[in-house]
Amino acid sequence: MSSPTSSDDLPAIPGCDTIIDLAVLKGDALETKVLKLVQVLFPDWAEGVEKINIERVSGALTNAVFFINAANKRRLLLRVYGNGVDQIIDRENELAWLARLSGLNIGPRLLGIFGNGRFEEYLPSTTLTHDDMCTPEISQRIASSLREIHDIIVVHPFDTTKDHLEIWTNIDKWYKVVMNLLPNLMSKSHGWAEVLKVYNLERLPYEIEECKKILEKVHSPVVFAHNDTQYGNVLQLENTNELVVVDFEYSGYNPRGYDLSNHFCEWAYDYHSDQPASMDMKKYPTYDEQIRFLKTYLETPSKFDNPDINDSVTPESLQKESAMWLMAGHLAWGLWGLIQANQSEIDFDYFLYSTQRLNAFREDFAKWSS
Template structure:
């Protein structure tokens, strides 16, 4: 967690408060990554910085940008200049307004900052934002398999989940999992004709995957999961290794990137993390699901025990939590499967979103069949 006093981050001449996003400097500039490359991109970024952070930009004639690999929704860069504190730049992916509710994301970033959680939001522009850079290293795919690291992640998730005690949901609150799945399913149905025109092979696969049938399967999934007693928590919903940092000075883990966060069943959030064990976004096949890397029962129970021990509720046992989470595995699979197909239609990021879609929907159907028989 980043340490904040009085809700303010003093950041190399910039002071940004996050009580509300209105207190964060903002401008209407836009960065088009399909046009801006190299020096032109650096110059455009510097112009925005001069607008948002004139003190930081004082005497800065040029910035360098280091692109962060492994980001699947946005383009993420480290912004560097001599004698200036590094910043993180996030440029939203093309068409991501169909996937991410930016107003909701910024709303939660403000709340999290009030609780001294995560990096500071420094400034926003039309299609992106600047964030505090934390001196840290990003976890790797192998790291989250390590017992100690896995237990630390469990503790981090428990702390995030317990935010619901500070900011409880309204009685009419819609869960993120169903809100997004329902919305994305409608979007996907509308995209099918253009996807078939984009790639003839995709058309054949989409016919075989029968997206009309998928709608009925989603209803069946909901019916099964409604019977699972999984309390609603404040969930991160995307705890892949690239969104977990280890601070250089303390070794403490920090969960970042709250694009998909919100109220969800506890089982969904933990199940989603377990699914992320199967991916290495820096490998030769970053979109490929590696089923043999899914955590073993021993590893799942170790995680669940650490999660339980981090809270005050001693009535729950690791075996019961593990079963709750296992039942919820179908949720993240269909959630990200639909996400993948939308991204396949529009993203400029070099990632096989279509393969990602097919494998996640297949995994969803396998899980659905397993629990439908119970």
């Protein structure tokens, strides 16, 4: 058993190297394995517990999420990482940020970690739906929540000597992974192979560099960004109706415009519809809906007195900023989708998702290049 810490003097989190293999463990065997894991990590919680009940939560696209229940004990949330996601996510960075956020009372507390997953505080709540996210009142509250998250940059400032922007780090890393996986992806399906040949991924390094040059000219302050504010990652607490953003595995330093555009693009997805992987741009927020969101974002008082939000920024200028950064999100998630198409065991059409995002990147890239 270990107690990982970091150079930030973060609180110690109990940990061990146990692996939960969901391909093998089912039913009673899974419950027995998880109970033994809980006994190691949380002996006080497990005292007197002989039986637990495991309840699977649907909706996560990277991980398997479960509620752990036992008589007279507070509920725990168990997150088991998906197959091969270490190619996608910097787990050490994620855990460090979760500990920092816990210290700021933002999001659920990180309780413990193990070989391929973690335990988090369970928050009695309901998860937003796609329709919830798009209603004016909820949308404005998400804007305020996102502003609060972005302003964490004041408490944990971006250090240009050691920190990096997640968007370009991920794009460069994921492109290399995709090119290594390309023969395998093309062998999976004749249809996939034909699409990938037409798409010509060998062109992307040039397009990536040109995309960087275009976006370097857009003033967009670096913030602490969530980078995945889809409706499934926003909870409404039962007692207070407060909104809480969760699941920070893709979070880190990014330009403000990127995180805002990334949220807007999530309006185009309903992961509980008949076509959960299909991007419907007819659902993308209208200009007026974006302005309403951004006006609330700018008017939300900063808890941390962020000097980068000032009177010179208007909802209209912020809309242009986010619109230009949208192409970077299409590119990143398109590459992510190809990696997931190769390895994920989750029932989701990652290949369709990927090709739609990459096509959208090419369209936006052509628009802003000209």
